[in-house]
Amino acid sequence: MAIHDHHEHAGNDLTRAAQTTLEKSGEQWTSMRERVFEALAGFDKPASAYDIAEAVSKAEGRRVAANSVYRILDLFVGANLVRRVESANAYVANAHPDCLHDCIFLVCDSCGQTTHIDDDAITKTVRSAAKNTGFSPVRPVIEVRGKCADCD
Amino acid sequence: MAIHDHHEHAGNDLTRAAQTTLEKSGEQWTSMRERVFEALAGFDKPASAYDIAEAVSKAEGRRVAANSVYRILDLFVGANLVRRVESANAYVANAHPDCLHDCIFLVCDSCGQTTHIDDDAITKTVRSAAKNTGFSPVRPVIEVRGKCADCD
DNA sequence: GGCTGCGATGTTATGTTGTAACTTCATGCC
DNA sequence: GGCATGAAGTTACAACATAACATCGCAGCC
Numbered sequence: 271m272a273i274h275d276h277h278e279h280a281g282n283d284l285t286r287a288a289q290t291t292l293e294k295s296g297e298q299w300t301s302m303r304e305r306v307f308e309a310l311a312g313f314d315k316p317a318s319a320y321d322i323a324e325a326v327s328k329a330e331g332r333r334v335a336a337n338s339v340y341r342i343l344d345l346f347v348g349a350n351l352v353r354r355v356e357s358a359n360a361y362v363a364n365a366h367p368d369c370l371h372d373c374i375f376l377v378c379d380s381c382g383q384t385t386h387i388d389d390d391a392i393t394k395t396v397r398s399a400a401k402n403t404g405f406s407p408v409r410p411v412i413e414v415r416g417k418c419a420d421c422d
Numbered sequence: 423m424a425i426h427d428h429h430e431h432a433g434n435d436l437t438r439a440a441q442t443t444l445e446k447s448g449e450q451w452t453s454m455r456e457r458v459f460e461a462l463a464g465f466d467k468p469a470s471a472y473d474i475a476e477a478v479s480k481a482e483g484r485r486v487a488a489n490s491v492y493r494i495l496d497l498f499v500g501a502n503l504v505r506r507v508e509s510a511n512a513y514v515a516n517a518h519p520d521c522l523h524d525c526i527f528l529v530c531d532s533c534g535q536t537t538h539i540d541d542d543a544i545t546k547t548v549r550s551a552a553k554n555t556g557f558s559p560v561r562p563v564i565e566v567r568g569k570c571a572d573c574d
Numbered sequence: 575g576g577c578t579g580c581g582a583t584g585t586t587a588t589g590t591t592g593t594a595a596c597t598t599c600a601t602g603c604c
Numbered sequence: 605g606g607c608a609t610g611a612a613g614t615t616a617c618a619a620c621a622t623a624a625c626a627t628c629g630c631a632g633c634c
Contacts, residue, residue: 302612320590338612340592356509357563359591359620374548376557389551392544396526396566399541404571405528411509413563414548419556452582472619490583492621511591511620 278365284311288351291367295349305329306342307363310352315382316360319343355384357413362386372410378418430517436463440503443519447501457481458494459515462504467534468512471495507536509565514538524562530570
């Protein structure tokens with residue numbers, strides 16, 4: 271699937287990888303951050319900040335404000351632990367926070383399932399097409415809306 | 423800029439082209455629709471539905487609800503008169519409603535200026551990468567965030 | 575003329591997503 | 605203890621989007 275090899279983390283392994291990556295970037299891995307990360311990783315499709323706030327609230331037995339979740343998500347996105355799916359206003363945990371990619375999301379319009387592919391050839395082409403028009407690309411957003419194999 | 427040649431409309435010409443395209447798709451070109459289209463075309467960067475509602479309200483001297491604007495924008499997007507910039511929650515008039523493209527937006531994070539390129543080679547590659555994973559692509563969303571030549 | 579059907583628009587309300595400003599809490603350090 | 609700092613809580617609000625229902629205007633028909 272990916273052009274190069276890298277390790278895909280899952281479950282506790284993923285959480286540990288996230289923790290390591292975050293700490294390497296000089297940030298703390300707090301229990302609140304862990305809960306947010308695990309809540310997000312527990313969804314099988316992109317989750318909104320409010321979805322996460324609700325999940326954490328439930329798990330926690332107390333009210334957690336969306337606000338706090340946003341703060342943490344922003345931090346996570348900056349540290350590559352989490353990606354934002356722009357066309358869905360939602361977030362997904364990054365299965366390999368330890369390597370940096372422009373990534374491509376395939377978002378099913380029926381069921382919301384979102385799969386993630388890395389294709390550096392495509393993203394490089396997009397970046398250079400942008401550069402050719404005098405634009406300095408920072409972050410390509412490449413998402414494909416359509417139907418997943420199950421819904422098709 | 424574009425891979426193939428097509429006519430870029432502007433000003434009144436663009437409005438007429440939009441009208442023609444919309445009518446060809448079996449919809450009416452009402453005065454309200456014209457006002458919304460012209461308001462959008464009058465912005466030099468992507469405009470939100472609320473921006474447009476405000477512009478039309480001002481031009482009209484009466485309050486126009488965002489709601490009505492959304493309805494018309496949805497119609498326009500469906501008829502290819504207008505494109506939605508997902509990563510900006512905003513809309514732009516399509517300079518050539520008469521031909522259908524997956525299109526690529528370059529969005530400046532500083533000034534909001536958004537330029538539009540058509541590169542069918544890229545979009546075809548993206549579509550086929552999606553197909554290769556069993557996904558049926560319907561609408562690629564390809565946007566590049568970065569800095570425009572002026573802001574760089 | 576008056577009735578009816580229909581598409582467009584208006585109106586009001588509400589849901590969802592995202593930020594801002596300020597407070598409180600926990601921890602480490604002096 | 606007192607204080608600095610960063611995390612998290614609280615409250616308020618701004619921005620984006622949709623839903624439900626009322627009204628208007630016009631074409632077709634009796």
